[in-house]
Amino acid sequence: MSAHTSNQALIDYTLHLADSSLIMAQRSSEWCGHGPVLEQDIAITNISLDLLGQARHFYQYAAGLINQSADHTLKPATEDSLAYLRDERAFKNLLLTELPKGDWAQTILKHFFFSVYQSLLYTRLQTVPDKDLAAIAAKSLKEVAYHVKWSSEWVIRLGDGTAESHQRMLTAIEELWPYTGEMFRAADYETGMVDPSTLHAGWLKEVQDVFAEATLPMSSESVYMHVGGKTGLHTENLGYMLAELQYLQRAYPGAEW
Amino acid sequence: MSVHELEKLFQDKIDQEIKIEPRDWMPEAYRKTNLRQISQHAHSEIVGMLPEGNWIGRAPSLKRKAILLAKVQDEGGHGLYLYSAAETLGFSRDQMIEDLHSGKAKYSSIFNYPSLTWADMGAIGWLVDGAAILNQVMLCRTSYGPYARAMVRICKEESFHQRQGFEILLVLSRGTEAQKAMCQDAINRWWWPSLMMFGPKDSESTNSDQSMKWKIKRKSNDELRQQFVDMIAEQVKVLGMTLPDPDLVWNESRKHYDFGEINWEEFWNVVKGNGPCNKQRLEARRKAHDNGAWVREAASAYAAKKAARRKTVAA
Numbered sequence: 001m002s003a004h005t006s007n008q009a010l011i012d013y014t015l016h017l018a019d020s021s022l023i024m025a026q027r028s029s030e031w032c033g034h035g036p037v038l039e040q041d042i043a044i045t046n047i048s049l050d051l052l053g054q055a056r057h058f059y060q061y062a063a064g065l066i067n068q069s070a071d072h073t074l075k076p077a078t079e080d081s082l083a084y085l086r087d088e089r090a091f092k093n094l095l096l097t098e099l100p101k102g103d104w105a106q107t108i109l110k111h112f113f114f115s116v117y118q119s120l121l122y123t124r125l126q127t128v129p130d131k132d133l134a135a136i137a138a139k140s141l142k143e144v145a146y147h148v149k150w151s152s153e154w155v156i157r158l159g160d161g162t163a164e165s166h167q168r169m170l171t172a173i174e175e176l177w178p179y180t181g182e183m184f185r186a187a188d189y190e191t192g193m194v195d196p197s198t199l200h201a202g203w204l205k206e207v208q209d210v211f212a213e214a215t216l217p218m219s220s221e222s223v224y225m226h227v228g229g230k231t232g233l234h235t236e237n238l239g240y241m242l243a244e245l246q247y248l249q250r251a252y253p254g255a256e257w
Numbered sequence: 258m259s260v261h262e263l264e265k266l267f268q269d270k271i272d273q274e275i276k277i278e279p280r281d282w283m284p285e286a287y288r289k290t291n292l293r294q295i296s297q298h299a300h301s302e303i304v305g306m307l308p309e310g311n312w313i314g315r316a317p318s319l320k321r322k323a324i325l326l327a328k329v330q331d332e333g334g335h336g337l338y339l340y341s342a343a344e345t346l347g348f349s350r351d352q353m354i355e356d357l358h359s360g361k362a363k364y365s366s367i368f369n370y371p372s373l374t375w376a377d378m379g380a381i382g383w384l385v386d387g388a389a390i391l392n393q394v395m396l397c398r399t400s401y402g403p404y405a406r407a408m409v410r411i412c413k414e415e416s417f418h419q420r421q422g423f424e425i426l427l428v429l430s431r432g433t434e435a436q437k438a439m440c441q442d443a444i445n446r447w448w449w450p451s452l453m454m455f456g457p458k459d460s461e462s463t464n465s466d467q468s469m470k471w472k473i474k475r476k477s478n479d480e481l482r483q484q485f486v487d488m489i490a491e492q493v494k495v496l497g498m499t500l501p502d503p504d505l506v507w508n509e510s511r512k513h514y515d516f517g518e519i520n521w522e523e524f525w526n527v528v529k530g531n532g533p534c535n536k537q538r539l540e541a542r543r544k545a546h547d548n549g550a551w552v553r554e555a556a557s558a559y560a561a562k563k564a565a566r567r568k569t570v571a572a
Contacts, residue, residue, distance in 0.1 A: 162555045
């Protein structure tokens with residue numbers, strides 16, 4: 001692998017991590033002011049803030065890498081140019097993160113699937129040779145540990161709560177499960193970083209344990225899995241999210257805010 | 258002890274600047290006034306999350322998004338402290354929320370105005386939080402202990418919010434022509450409603466005299482409003498913007514700014530429910546509450562199951 005392509009792979013990988021956290025934050029921040037109970041409104045906003053913070057660290061790192069490369073099309077890059085001025089097809093977030101917020105069950109389940117995956121991924125990422133990525137992962141892990149705890153507790157509460165909450169969790173599982181496979185299927189730029197397929201067994205085990213306590217059934221492993229987000233092939237949801245997210249930067253090019 | 262003696266003891270305490278605490282005897286009207294005011298204040302924090310929440314998704318930079326999210330979250334936290342303070346007066350949060358949703362309880366009218374551009378995030382921080390702070394600084398010394406203590410915590414965060422709001426406008430005021438216009442437009446729209454936040458004129462304020470005697474409030478509506486005008490009239494110069502009031506002028510003999518007449522017809526209309534967003538704000542709150550009903554039920558059902566299991570294990 002030449003220096004150029006490996007650098008591009010590192011940039012793409014970092015953008016992938018940044019995009020997933022940003023889109024997750026953008027989606028969950030829709031709850032701010034609209035949560036089911038005040039304490040949880042505050043809790044999920046806290047999580048949105050954590051994810052936004054992670055995204056910023058990754059974007060800042062990616063911007064530095066881009067600015068150091070000889071001739072990159074995204075140059076000059078900043079955290080904002082990367083978040084606000086790339087088009088839908090350039091975004092590399094997981095499809096799971098862009099799905100509609102849905103009801104509280106879907107939001108909870110999405111956070112549970114994602115944070116368990118993130119905790120396994122960041123645990124490994126903190127040991128990669130790239131010191132910057134390792135440092136961001138190490139710093140984020142503390143937050144992610146809380147996200148896992150918070151979402152697991154809610155999965156259990158809703159799964160083992162009322163008949164209605166149980167039913168809503170079943171619907172959420174049906175909706176979201178087909179988007180979990182993508183987390184563990186490597187894109188080209190992941191070569192040489194953490195191989196996501198090696199995280200799958202640990203993820204399944206953790207999901208299984210929490211589902212058992214929540215009296216929720218595991219989905220079949222033979223369910224068809226949607227992929228594409230990592231390489232810029234998204235659901236129709238993302239375009240609308242970016243239209244909202246990027247509106248001011250697009251409407252007033254070059255302005256400082 | 259007779260009621261008369263109790264009342265005298267109560268007033269003595271207030272006169273000596275001793276805080277009234279939840280277990281102390283207090284006149285029913287004092288309890289009611291505090292409950293009305295604290296719950297109204299709590300509701301204002303919660304409804305106040307909506308106009309700013311409206312721009313979280315569209316914040317123009319990641320940094321601005323983070324600041325705005327944290328700010329709106331702080332408001333939720335303020336709502337929590339205030340609901341807790343109000344609960345010490347013997348009324349549950351659920352009951353207060355029910356009164357908000359039925360229209361029985363009020364919240365600050367300012368949140369019935371729409372947030373139309375990004376500059377509104379600056380204007381709300383600078384003007385709306387600025388006006389709120391003057392009231393809240395006074396309330397840090399209010400006679401009811403739990404309310405005063407909640408206010409001390411809240412004031413620290415609010416002054417931070419006001420600076421952030423001003424800073425949003427400062428950046429816009431130094432930006433492109435479109436940004437400058439956006440900045441001036443937001444100031445124009447938020448100025449008068451901010452002045453209305455201090456309530457009716459002293460001559461027409463029904464609750465004022467007794468509240469002053471009980472030291473629930475320590476400055477009159479008009480005093481606070483004047484303090485606000487004096488402060489903002491100076492700060493707006495730093496922005497190079499103007500306030501939309503041709504009568505605004507420094508009065509050397511009074512050592513205060515004179516300012517124009519508030520549109521009281523608009524004020525009363527918004528109070529009565531005819532503001533641009535009254536209906537939408539309440540609907541948004543009701544919807545969040547109603548959509549959350551099954552979540553709250555599930556949480557209590559699970560807590561009950563868990564408690565029952567623990568009991569079985571213990572037995």
